[in-house]
Amino acid sequence: MEQVVEKERKKSILQEITSKTDQIDQKVKYRIFLSVFFFLSGFNFASWASRIPTIKAALNLNEAELGSVLLTMPISSMIGLPISGWLVSRFDTRIPLTLAFFLNALSLSLIGLAQSTLSLVIALFLFSLSTRIFNISMNTQAITLQKQFDRKINGSFHGLWSTGGIVGVAVTTLIISQGISIVPHLVTVSVVTIVITLLSYQQLLRNDRSTGKDKKSMAKPDAYILYLGLLVFFAAICEGGMFDWSGIYFQKVVKEEVFTIGYLIFMTFMAFSRFVSDRIIDKIGMAPTYIMSAMCIFTGINLAIFFPTFWPALIGFSFVGFGTAAVIPMTYTLAGGSEKYSAGVAISLVASFGIVGMLLGPPLIGYLAHAFNLKMSFITFAFSGLMLIPISRLFFRLTKQN
Template identity: 30%
Template sequence: MDQSIQNDGQTGRSPAVTRERAAVALMFLMNGFLVGAWAPKIPEFASRLSLSESGLGLMILTFGLGSIIMMPVAGLQIARFGSTWVTRISAVLALPTLLILSLVGSVWTGAVAIFLFGGLIGAMDVAMNANAVATETRMRRSIMSSCHAFWSLGGLFGSVSGGFLIAWLGVVGHGLLITVLAALVVAIGWPMLLADKPHPEEVKERARLPRSALPWLIGMVALFSMIPEGAILDWGALYIRNELGASVQASGLAFGAFSLTMAVMRFAGDLVRDRFGAVRTLRFCTVASIVGLLTAGFASTPLMAIIGFAIAGIGISNMVPIAFSAAGNLPGMAQGIGLSVVTTMGYSGILVAPSAIGFIAEHTGLAAIFIGLPVLHLVVLGLSHLARHADRPAAAGPSAP
């Protein structure tokens, strides 16, 4: 595997596209595809189990808790077996979970199924991000943003096709087809994944919380980057419909515009980061997100808010990928430690934000929420110098000074 990548003699970097890069991108695509395919199943799932709105909220919370619990466990297993095998095994274990969610018939079995779904998706998330960091290091170029772009595409494909497939095949048929398609993606990527080495001597280190402040500070960057993302996802459509008078059709454009610009910019993000460096890229993205959020918050029309969300998508797109790359390359620290801390902190923002924002919005309105969220990004700007660790893969190798 080490000899399969030939370095460019002029740049000291590997070719732009390799089997390993394609394989980890496929894993991101598959993970996002499963999550996206789950979204259109939620109404039927709630109806089948006779869940109230609060009951469904607890189920979604269970999904998040499964992810948060399993992410550190995945970090420990990466030390024992390497990110390659943890990615493969968690992907295979995650495959049937969507079909199981299509079949459960009681609240308790539904809770167990959604906990496993969230847990295995979260474990795979840590492992595939660790493999992406290892691939970045091997290739000596940035790939993390494009990997996350494939996740966004997978989510888009899964969510857009879900309603049509459920209407055509039924809930179980949809779950079966999604499982088969996801399994094909895993089968294609399985033999091509970069085979990194396990580090059993780091197992004890990973079992303890890191003493260094670095992973926690970078985790704060991820957290304060993902809370606004969760806010737009869960409250953007409601905001422009209820407070700005948008139609039902137009309200769907809030997250749609945000998702579109995010996916496009994630594909461009690796080139931008290699050209300008992670620190400057993170600062630009953070300022763009601040401008977008303020535009949406002060909007007087639905169109102005949608434009604001689109600008915010340009900014938020590469903030989290840069944080993940930095976490996976912290000096003197096992790769999985930084990643498990940062992914857990980051994704907890999407879990906590919806309920907290809903409580605050009852007293202030959603416009005030979007105006206030840039305060979190000011903290990201203050910590942006830590993004220099994301440039370590590009600086490695024979050509480095």
């Protein structure tokens, strides 16, 4: 009798171990395939952005006309706010994610094929709208999946987005050096996007739609969302401004011939920071990480402003990339804990503040540079970095987290 009991006990333990192993394998699989989409998102964005000079020349646009065309993207993204929020609360997020990646692939080809300003505006509208939808879907998947792990993993997803961006710039640079035109370039990226989406979407997380948290009004976000939105707003001013002006700073202020190194070093350290930020947060907590991020941005910008030579500016931009990187993924993680909204809708609301920051940052630097000079205009980034400290303190005081 005792032998039978012991045999059953061992069988039960074996079944439990097998079940846990299957669960671990499943969540790792979800993480791998979601990572593919984050990387592809960064790659696609960089593929388009690095072709802007080509498009400008092909359509004979001046700076003002190009600026007006590019304004299509934040407008489209804001229109996509209620659409993306509704989709992630209505369906499993893998559905809008998949459809948005198909639309993104189509719009990339349309950008390459655009023969007029109107056709380019339409293509960019679709590109930005689809980007908005799959960004919210991916981040909702990431926040939901993170709950199955014993540690933070959201930062690594955003690190893969940055890595995809770096690879996209590198591939585009190689393609341009070989004299390949924009049409075969972007059409090829579109085809690759469709193939990867078809092969990968079934391996994404399922059954993650809203359970009814979003019945309260979205017209007036509560203090929880407001503070998180402001954190993303100031981080986005830094990110958007550095994306557009870091290369010009190295060209005009540092007087460096290979001016793209400013953008490259910022992106590289941003990617590196996002891969290690999860471990940093696990060790010191979110509240100290916001303060550390703020001080990195402030220190790095001041180093580049007061010592505008190659190495100090390079080190300074490294600090800025490292400091800026953790803020948005960390804030999205906190948004997923909202008691008023589901994770998808909360992230969509917080992301709208980021869109405004991305919209205001680059032109604000341009206006200040025109009124004063480019070096002094970068003080905007130092101020935005410092603002992370009081806002994060207000947030954690509200929620009594650390």
